[in-house]
Amino acid sequence: MKRKIFRSMLLLSLVTLFLSVALLSIVLYQQLADDMKRELRNQAAYVTAGYYEGDIEYLEAIRGADRESRITLVDRDGTVLFDNRADVATMDNHRDRPEIAEAFSEGEGETIRQSDTVGTQYYYLATRLVDGRVLRVSSSSDSVTDALTSSGVVIVMILILMICLAILLARFETRRIVKPINQIDLEKPMKNKVYDELAPLLIRIHRLHDSVEEQMQELAERNKHFSEITESMEEGLVILDEIGHVVSANPSALTFLESGDGEYAGRHFSTMNRSLSLRNAVEAALLGNSSETVMTAGNRSFQLRANPVTRHGEVSGVILLLLDVTEKQKSELQRREFTANVSHELKTPLTAISGYAELLKNRMVPGDEAADFAGRIFEEASGLIALVEDVIRLSQLDERSVPEPLEEVDLLMAARSVMARLASKAKQANIEMTVDGSGGLILAVPHLIEELLINLCDNGIKYNKEGGSVDISVEQVPTGIRLIVADTGIGIPAEHQERIFERFYRVDQSHSKETGGTGLGLSIVKHIAAYHKATIELTSLEGQGTSIAVTFPIAIKKSL
Ligand code: ADP
Numbered sequence: 001m002k003r004k005i006f007r008s009m010l011l012l013s014l015v016t017l018f019l020s021v022a023l024l025s026i027v028l029y030q031q032l033a034d035d036m037k038r039e040l041r042n043q044a045a046y047v048t049a050g051y052y053e054g055d056i057e058y059l060e061a062i063r064g065a066d067r068e069s070r071i072t073l074v075d076r077d078g079t080v081l082f083d084n085r086a087d088v089a090t091m092d093n094h095r096d097r098p099e100i101a102e103a104f105s106e107g108e109g110e111t112i113r114q115s116d117t118v119g120t121q122y123y124y125l126a127t128r129l130v131d132g133r134v135l136r137v138s139s140s141s142d143s144v145t146d147a148l149t150s151s152g153v154v155i156v157m158i159l160i161l162m163i164c165l166a167i168l169l170a171r172f173e174t175r176r177i178v179k180p181i182n183q184i185d186l187e188k189p190m191k192n193k194v195y196d197e198l199a200p201l202l203i204r205i206h207r208l209h210d211s212v213e214e215q216m217q218e219l220a221e222r223n224k225h226f227s228e229i230t231e232s233m234e235e236g237l238v239i240l241d242e243i244g245h246v247v248s249a250n251p252s253a254l255t256f257l258e259s260g261d262g263e264y265a266g267r268h269f270s271t272m273n274r275s276l277s278l279r280n281a282v283e284a285a286l287l288g289n290s291s292e293t294v295m296t297a298g299n300r301s302f303q304l305r306a307n308p309v310t311r312h313g314e315v316s317g318v319i320l321l322l323l324d325v326t327e328k329q330k331s332e333l334q335r336r337e338f339t340a341n342v343s344h345e346l347k348t349p350l351t352a353i354s355g356y357a358e359l360l361k362n363r364m365v366p367g368d369e370a371a372d373f374a375g376r377i378f379e380e381a382s383g384l385i386a387l388v389e390d391v392i393r394l395s396q397l398d399e400r401s402v403p404e405p406l407e408e409v410d411l412l413m414a415a416r417s418v419m420a421r422l423a424s425k426a427k428q429a430n431i432e433m434t435v436d437g438s439g440g441l442i443l444a445v446p447h448l449i450e451e452l453l454i455n456l457c458d459n460g461i462k463y464n465k466e467g468g469s470v471d472i473s474v475e476q477v478p479t480g481i482r483l484i485v486a487d488t489g490i491g492i493p494a495e496h497q498e499r500i501f502e503r504f505y506r507v508d509q510s511h512s513k514e515t516g517g518t519g520l521g522l523s524i525v526k527h528i529a530a531y532h533k534a535t536i537e538l539t540s541l542e543g544q545g546t547s548i549a550v551t552f553p554i555a556i557k558k559s560l
Contacts, residue, residue: 001181006174013166021159025148032144033123037110040125043069044137048127051135056082068143070122072136074100081133094136099124103134112141236302236322242315244269244282256322258297269320273297278320281306285318300326331398334503341504342391345518349380349387356380383516390520393451394503397527404445408555411474411483412439414446418453419472422461426470431461437473440481442552444532452528453485455521456548460487462515463546480534480554486547492540500538501526525550 050058051073059073063084073082078095080088094100102109103126115122115138126136180194189202189209227248230237236253240246246264249272254261257273264272269282277295284291285306295304302322309317356377359365365373415435426433442449453472460470468488475482492500496507504519506512512519529536529550540546 002174002178005177006170009170009173010167013170014163017159017162017166021155025152025155028151029144029148032147033141036123036139036141036144037125040069040123040137040139044125044127044135047071047137048129048135051129059084069137069139072138074126074134074136076104076132097124097126097136099126100134100136102126103128103136234324236320238269238272238320238322240269240282240318240320242286242317244286244318246272247317253320253322256297256300256302256324277304282318282320285320286315288315294325300324301329302326338394338503342387345387345504346384349384353377353380353384383513383518386516387518387520390518390524393524394520394527397524397531404448406443407446408441409444409446409449410439410441411449411481411552412437414449415453415472415474415483418450418457422454422457425458426461429461429464430467431464432467432469433457433461433472434469435472435474437475439474440476441555442481442532443555444552448528448531452525452550453483455525456485456550459517459521460485460489460546462517463487463511464489468545477551480551482549482551484547484549486545488545491542491544491546492538493542497538497540501536 047059047062050062054061056073059071059082062071070083070085072080072084072094074094075081078093078100080091080094082088083091095104097111098113099109099111102111107128109126110124112121112123114120121141122138123141124136124138126134128134180192181198184192184194184198184202186205186209189206192202194202230248230250233250233252236250236256238246238249238253238257246267246269249259249264253259254264254272257275257278259272270279275295275297277293281291281293281295281304285308288308288310290305290307292303292305295302301324303325305321305323307319307321308315309319356373360370360373412435419433419435422433457470457472464470464487470485470487473484473486475484492507496505499505500507501522503523506517506519525548526536532552534550534552537549537551538546539549
């Protein structure tokens with residue numbers, strides 16, 4: 001723009017300059033020609049006066065004096081009588097020369113033409129004298145051209161100076177015009193005070209600016225909203241572009257894929273995780289195929305869904321959704337193992353029952369032993385009932401299908417009641433039971449707490465020594481209310497301590513069976529504790545005793 005303005009200005013200046021010079025030259029030429037004519041007329045007057053005084057001799061006398069003009073005297077018949085520039089003998093009759101012919105007829109004639117005699121452009125002024133002759137004074141128009149040429153040098157110099165000045169002025173003006181435009185603050189278009197002609201443009205920019213700002217704000221808002229949603233998602237979400245570069249990845253995805261906290265936007269998806277399943281899923285999606293697969297990262301398993309995003313029939317990106325299925329898989333495995341274990345646990349007593357019953361049916365048991373056999377069947381059946389009850393209880397806890405209301409439970413009172421229920425069993429085993437502590441209230445499902453206490457205390461009696469004791473205490477601790485069931489029994493070897501809360505896990509199979517254990521008691525304890533958000537700590541020394549502490553959160557009346 002700057003260059004264009006400069007060029008236009010310069011062109012305008014130069015055209016004006018050249019036109020002015022040309023017009024000036026014409027005017028000057030005209031002026032000089034007029035001057036020459038006026039001078040010639042004066043000269044003619046002087047020469048005429050001289051001629052009247054001294055006739056042709058006068059002309060002869062001034063022949064050499066005037067170098068500028070040519071003086072010619074023509075007789076009435078056209079014969080040239082005198083010429084200060086040419087030899088009259090060689091000159092032809094001048095009667096037909098236009099200025100002379102005009103002078104003969106009108107008294108005065110003038111013309112500008114090429115001289116046949118001298119050969120240059122002349123201005124002729126002819127005057128008829130009183131004696132009828134014609135005196136012609138002429139001057140070469142070269143004198144005008146010469147005068148013009150001599151001032152022409154000055155004119156050209158002035159012209160060059162003017163051109164330089166025009167260039168400088170054009171440059172200066174261009175800068176002056178463009179400067180305010182360059183200084184326009186497009187961020188605040190309305191605050192600029194430039195040319196009035198630019199006002200509509202600036203208003204338009206201002207409006208555009210406002211609408212762009214609004215759109216940007218809206219976009220930022222949407223982005224923020226999107227980020228907030230994806231950041232709070234438990235599922236991992238990764239969005240890739242059409243060449244597999246990450247557009248966005250939420251924190252869950254980074255954790256699942258063990259990618260670390262780096263910024264992955266704009267990087268290839270393989271920098272997040274190099275797993276083959278991920279690569280295959282992405283490659284398939286980039287070809288337009290959805291897929292669902294299970295991949296592992298670290299020690300966890302994820303269900304990976306890869307879907308192509310298509311626009312106008314072309315794949316423009318990929319959406320990856322990752323679901324942590326580690327727990328699901330683990331519980332499925334546990335369930336399968338549990339089913340297998342339950343079948344096994346049921347089969348053993350049922351086989352025994354069926355055997356005893358068959359013997360009785362075939363009357364192969366002597367009469368006095370029949371009651372004993374019936375007792376064994378009863379025992380096995382009781383074991384079975386206990387097992388089935390435990391299995392049902394566990395399944396209920398597993399499915400969380402215990403929609404029972406929470407109540408304030410006084411743990412100390414619950415412990416005392418359980419102690420009373422188990423008193424006869426403890427007495428039979430010669431075990432002393434005590435309940436102690438400052439007590440405390442918890443929010444719980446009462447019968448589940450009772451079940452937890454029974455299981456812990458029952459184990460304390462079952463796995464105790466003759467004359468041992470089971471001591472229950474309920475104390476307030478900073479983290480909540482702690483229930484401790486401590487016995488002086490056989491203890492649990494260190495290598496088994498990790499596993500005793502697993503289903504059907506028993507340290508000593510035969511001892512557990514003997515004492516009517518199902519192998520599910522501590523699993524139920526673990527479940528009930530988890531249901532009440534309580535923590536379990538086990539301390540046990542082989543041969544010395546076991547202590548199991550369950551810490552419940554302090555009762556705040558709200559649903560768990
Ligand atoms: P069980 O019905 O066999 O008692 P549990 O789940 O209650 O099943 O216990 C699992 C195993 O942990 C028991 O078989 C036993 O070997 C061990 N155990 C549990 N409590 C005690 C304890 N107080 N003292 C010693 N061993 C224990």
